Amino acid sequence: MSVVIFFLMRLAPGDIVDILFAAAGYVNESDKQFLMKELGIDKPIWAQYIDWLRGLAVGDFGKSYRYDQSAWEIIRPLIPVTVELAALATIFSIVLGVPAGVLSAVRQDTTLDYVLRLVSLAGLSLPSFWLGMVIILGLVAWFGWIPEMTYISPRENLPGHLVQFLLPAAAVGYRSSALLMRITRSAMLEVLREDYVRTAWAKGQGSRAVVWRHALKNAILPVVTVIGIEFAFLIGGLVVTETVFNLPGVARFLVEAILWRDYPIVQNLVLFIAVVVVLSNLIVDMLYGWLDPRVRYSS
Amino acid sequence: MTRRHLVGPLVLTSFLVLVLIGISAHAQPAKAPKYGGVLVGSPLSAPPSLSPHEEATISTVQQASACFNNLVYFDPAKRQESAETLVPELAEKWSWQDNHRNLVFFLRKDVKWHDGKPFTSKDVKYTFDMVRGAKDAKGKLRVNPRKLWYANIEAIEAPDPHTVVFRLNRPQPSLLLMLAAGYSPVMPEHVPVTEFKNKCVGTGPFKFKEHRPGESVEFVKNPDYFVKGRPYLDGIKWVIIKDRSTQIAALQSGQLDVTGIGWNAANVETAKKGNARLVVMEADSGVNDNLLINFKRAPFTDARVRRALNLALDRKAYVVGPRQGAATFGGAMLPRPSGVWGLSDAEVKKLPGMGDAAKQKVEAKKVLAEAGFGPGKPLKVTVSTRALAIYVDTASWVVDQLRQVGIDATLEQIETGVWHPKMTRRDFDVALNLTGIGIDEPDANFLENFRCGSPRNYSDYCSEDIDRLIAEQSQILDRAKRLKLVHEIDRRLQADGARPILGWGKQYALLWPHVKNWVQHTNSIYNQSRMQEVWLDK
Numbered sequence: 001m002s003v004v005i006f007f008l009m010r011l012a013p014g015d016i017v018d019i020l021f022a023a024a025g026y027v028n029e030s031d032k033q034f035l036m037k038e039l040g041i042d043k044p045i046w047a048q049y050i051d052w053l054r055g056l057a058v059g060d061f062g063k064s065y066r067y068d069q070s071a072w073e074i075i076r077p078l079i080p081v082t083v084e085l086a087a088l089a090t091i092f093s094i095v096l097g098v099p100a101g102v103l104s105a106v107r108q109d110t111t112l113d114y115v116l117r118l119v120s121l122a123g124l125s126l127p128s129f130w131l132g133m134v135i136i137l138g139l140v141a142w143f144g145w146i147p148e149m150t151y152i153s154p155r156e157n158l159p160g161h162l163v164q165f166l167l168p169a170a171a172v173g174y175r176s177s178a179l180l181m182r183i184t185r186s187a188m189l190e191v192l193r194e195d196y197v198r199t200a201w202a203k204g205q206g207s208r209a210v211v212w213r214h215a216l217k218n219a220i221l222p223v224v225t226v227i228g229i230e231f232a233f234l235i236g237g238l239v240v241t242e243t244v245f246n247l248p249g250v251a252r253f254l255v256e257a258i259l260w261r262d263y264p265i266v267q268n269l270v271l272f273i274a275v276v277v278v279l280s281n282l283i284v285d286m287l288y289g290w291l292d293p294r295v296r297y298s299s
Numbered sequence: 300m301t302r303r304h305l306v307g308p309l310v311l312t313s314f315l316v317l318v319l320i321g322i323s324a325h326a327q328p329a330k331a332p333k334y335g336g337v338l339v340g341s342p343l344s345a346p347p348s349l350s351p352h353e354e355a356t357i358s359t360v361q362q363a364s365a366c367f368n369n370l371v372y373f374d375p376a377k378r379q380e381s382a383e384t385l386v387p388e389l390a391e392k393w394s395w396q397d398n399h400r401n402l403v404f405f406l407r408k409d410v411k412w413h414d415g416k417p418f419t420s421k422d423v424k425y426t427f428d429m430v431r432g433a434k435d436a437k438g439k440l441r442v443n444p445r446k447l448w449y450a451n452i453e454a455i456e457a458p459d460p461h462t463v464v465f466r467l468n469r470p471q472p473s474l475l476l477m478l479a480a481g482y483s484p485v486m487p488e489h490v491p492v493t494e495f496k497n498k499c500v501g502t503g504p505f506k507f508k509e510h511r512p513g514e515s516v517e518f519v520k521n522p523d524y525f526v527k528g529r530p531y532l533d534g535i536k537w538v539i540i541k542d543r544s545t546q547i548a549a550l551q552s553g554q555l556d557v558t559g560i561g562w563n564a565a566n567v568e569t570a571k572k573g574n575a576r577l578v579v580m581e582a583d584s585g586v587n588d589n590l591l592i593n594f595k596r597a598p599f600t601d602a603r604v605r606r607a608l609n610l611a612l613d614r615k616a617y618v619v620g621p622r623q624g625a626a627t628f629g630g631a632m633l634p635r636p637s638g639v640w641g642l643s644d645a646e647v648k649k650l651p652g653m654g655d656a657a658k659q660k661v662e663a664k665k666v667l668a669e670a671g672f673g674p675g676k677p678l679k680v681t682v683s684t685r686a687l688a689i690y691v692d693t694a695s696w697v698v699d700q701l702r703q704v705g706i707d708a709t710l711e712q713i714e715t716g717v718w719h720p721k722m723t724r725r726d727f728d729v730a731l732n733l734t735g736i737g738i739d740e741p742d743a744n745f746l747e748n749f750r751c752g753s754p755r756n757y758s759d760y761c762s763e764d765i766d767r768l769i770a771e772q773s774q775i776l777d778r779a780k781r782l783k784l785v786h787e788i789d790r791r792l793q794a795d796g797a798r799p800i801l802g803w804g805k806q807y808a809l810l811w812p813h814v815k816n817w818v819q820h821t822n823s824i825y826n827q828s829r830m831q832e833v834w835l836d837k
Contacts, residue, residue: 014716022715023347024355024444026754027723035441066347067512068496074512133544140548140573149549150515150538243542246549248514252541256345256513261716 002056005270006049009263015041016065016261039065041263052267062264066257071264074253079272081151082242082249085172086234088165090227092173093180098216098223100177101184105192106211116181123178129240132171136244149246168245172238176230183226187219194218220291228284236273332815336835337534341546341558345513345539350495351482352430355444355735357560357824360481362516362537364828365530366413367484367501370404370423370463371475373826378582380739380822381639382472382778385479389418389502390463399470399776406461410525412487413499413506420457425488427455427465438492445737447746447753448477451773470774473742480738481825504530504831514539524831531816531834550577550809556835557810557817560824564625567807577809580819583627583637584806585739588617588693590799591722591730594759599728603670604678605796606651608729610663611704612697613656617801621693625805628653630789631744633803637821638739640785650793652801663704677707683721684731686712693801694731722757732757734798739822741785745769749797760797813837 014022017035021027036042040051055062061071097120104116139146147164154161191197192215200210235250242252250269257265289296342361347354349363370390377384387393390404410418429438431449451471456464465474477483486492490500499507504526505518519534538555540546543566549555551573559567559580567579590608598604618626627634630650634641647653664673672678680701684694694710701708713721721727736744747753750769751761768788775781793799808819816832 012716013714014720018716018720020347020442022717022719024353024442025719026444027719028443028754031442038441064512068493069512077511133542136545136548140552144552146548146552146554149540149545149554150536244545246538246540246542246545248511253513259715 001274002053002271003049005267005274006052007045009258009261009266009270010045012258012261014261016263017041019260041065052264061268064257064262064265066260066262066265071268074265075250075268075272078248078250078253078269081247082235082238082251085165085169085238085242085247085249086231088169089172089176089234090231092169093176093230094227095177096173097177097180098184101181101223102188102211102216104181104185105188106207108189117185120178120181123174124182126175127240128172128175129244131174132168132241132244135167135171147245151248164245164247168241168247172234172241176234179230180223180226184219184223187222188215191215191219217291221288224284224287224291228280232273232277232280235276236270330815330836332531332834333836334531334834335533336837337536338532338556338814338830338833338835339536339538339554341540341549341555342537343561344541346516348496349499349507349510349516350440350486350492351484352426352445352486353440353442353492353495355482357735360825361560361828363499364481364484365503365505365518365535365830366499366507367486367503368410368829369479369484370406371479372829373479373820373823375827375829375832376816376818378818378821379637379639380476380479380820380826382476385475389423389485393475395472399472400467402465402467402474404463404465406463407525408461410502411523412489412502413521414487414490416487416489418485418487418502419460420463421460422488423463423485424455424457426484426486427452429486429492430483437488438486440492445477445482448483448743449474450746470776471742472776473740473773476738476740477743479826480743481828482737504829505532505535508534526831530831532830535830547573550574553811556814557808559807559809562807562809564623564805564807567809570809576812578812578814580808580810580817581625582806582808582819582821582824583633584735584804585633585737585823585825586733586735586806587629587633587803588622588626588801589732589734590697590801591727591732591758592796592799593725593727593729594761595725596728598670598672598678601670602796603666604672607663607666607670607678607704608680608701608706609651609796609799610659610666611706612652612700612799612801613659614650614652614802616656616700617693617696621696622802622804626802627805629803630800631749631792631798632741632785632789633736633739633822639822640739640741640782640789642786642789646786646790651796652799660704667704667706672705674705677705679707679709681709681711681728682731683711683713683727683729685718686714690731690733697729697731697801723754725757725759730757732798733804735825737823737825741769741781741788742773745788746773749792758798760792760795762791762795762797765791765795765797 017032064071064074067074100116104113107113136146147167148160152160152164197210197215200214238249239251239255242249254269342358344358346359346362348359351360351363368388371385372388373380374384374386389406389410391407393404396403406420412418425437427449428436429440431452432446451468452465453468454466487500497510504521504524506521508517508519510516516537520530540549546558547570550558550570571577571579592599592605592608614628628647630642632638632640634647667678682694682698684690691712698708698710734748747755749756751766765788772781772784806824810817813836815834815836820827
């Protein structure tokens, strides 16, 4: 993974020194060589790769070329912002999407089902950044107010912090909830037709027990898979939402770092995203065993 | 006295009373400035660093200027920058000596750096030795975009802690203006220049507080500022908002006091529509759109081909098209009345591309035919440009204009990271470029962009005659005589198609009425951000 991250980045044309000189509007070869040496990018790529790995092994993430500051110091404040936004969006999507999917399946082909399917279709069709932009423009047009555009730390002002995060989380979570709703619905429709569900109804069990305890528990596996994938996707995929709501998160900074060819920042951020993807998949796999004991027994 | 006779005196008296009321209303003293408050603004982008000498972007100058001082500065209160609007800053006074071969600065004695160390002439010598790349310089800039400005300095001496002498190879009155630029602050000798990537130690009205990369830059009032009673503000906060719509919404909602750099006319209109109370300041930006024609690559070595390209571009269509009305026509120097050195209106109207579009296109085709190109053998041209919207919009328009005269033009978008290396290698036919001029001064412009061998003379235009005239104008002390020669150079540059200017873009500042003393300069955006006079009427 580290090989792919490291070498793929270097396929892009130009490097930080080119960008610095581009910003200054001229190129001077001797100054360029001096700067490349100072930043260590005059070495062969494999040597730079080994330097990076060696640093990682001792917790040294390198130094940002652009800011001349420890990469970890720059990355550290970005991570909680993105993780919190992704987590809130995921919670929002679960709270909205799963019950809606269950209801839609239980009330299949009723008006409620049609309405919920329409709402979910809208959620899938509307890009979350567009929705975010509409929310911002609507708020400023009607109330002359928008959430704070400078990051508010939860330690300084918790209510302000939550207000700042809830709207982008809702914008992103709505799209995810639509996906969850559709997955839940189709999984539930399948399970509701199973013999054991029919047996439960025949035994006279209450609808709450049949639907939520028997049916949903068996229908939830694909939903959990999608939740895991969505969360991992959100960690690196919130570029536009973070930009629209001006939140200092991982994805927005990653794009900036790519444009500046700030390799130490890019490498470490991509590595972080890759680790989150692996971890969320691991957690999903572990949840499988907890939710469905058959998975444990078969293994 | 009859009633009829009374009418005249009554009308006259009423008129006088109204006039007096009007006069008294106008004669009310201007509102006294208030102290306090933090000005919140949103710049064009995050600053690449807080080291103005190493950068060529308004983002750094706008955000870092409040931390520094220059020897001299352009009066922030005067809209047009010129030699007449220079005011002292770190230099109490200055004097040209030895027939303008020596420029002597007498420095203030009450100035301290933000870390408490005293400011002396050594700091001035250190700064400008570093910028001009002197052999014995104590510091080295990683990137040095304005080294050329100081090429005429033979030596800098600091005979005592409060006197600095700039010894010149030849007279150069423009040096004073270059020293007044936002790009020319004095840096402390005791702080390594590399530290200015993320922080700032200056003598200016505001001290550095915090830099969150890509997020914000904050300054607080310098209580020991040498100008007594300044600044008025308690602080300045620059918030980086990358999305234009969010920036507009943040301004309209009152989260921002000021923004607008890099906006186009449509952005301004949108913001005003949302809140009519916003104040719009429009000015010329000192940035021009121009065409780079590779003088070293055939067939552009043929003057007829270059002339055809120049004639094909209808400048009036450029203003209403890609610039949406937010541009002015001109030559190499910023047009008047905003600029000081620009050609007169009558002369601008005579420039290639300014005439009747249809006739000029016919002439362009004729010239191309003379050069051996026509419908059977069309001239093939690749128009290169940076892959940024502001470049691509105009470059697409250029392609369309060239096609209208039978040129087989195609657009090539170049990543920012490889744009200047490509230009420096002269690896292009024709390119659409934007050139920002730090100060409205012929030396700053001609030396950088038109002199033979200059690193930024990407077209490789080279005329010994023009070089001689550029050197000659630089030494002329009489303003009127110099202006005449500058016009002569400009006319010839345009006729030669050295770097055909399409026009000069407009720049905007949008602010709330409570922001006072924010003066938008008309001929540069780079030299007005000291902020010591700005106050908030809240």
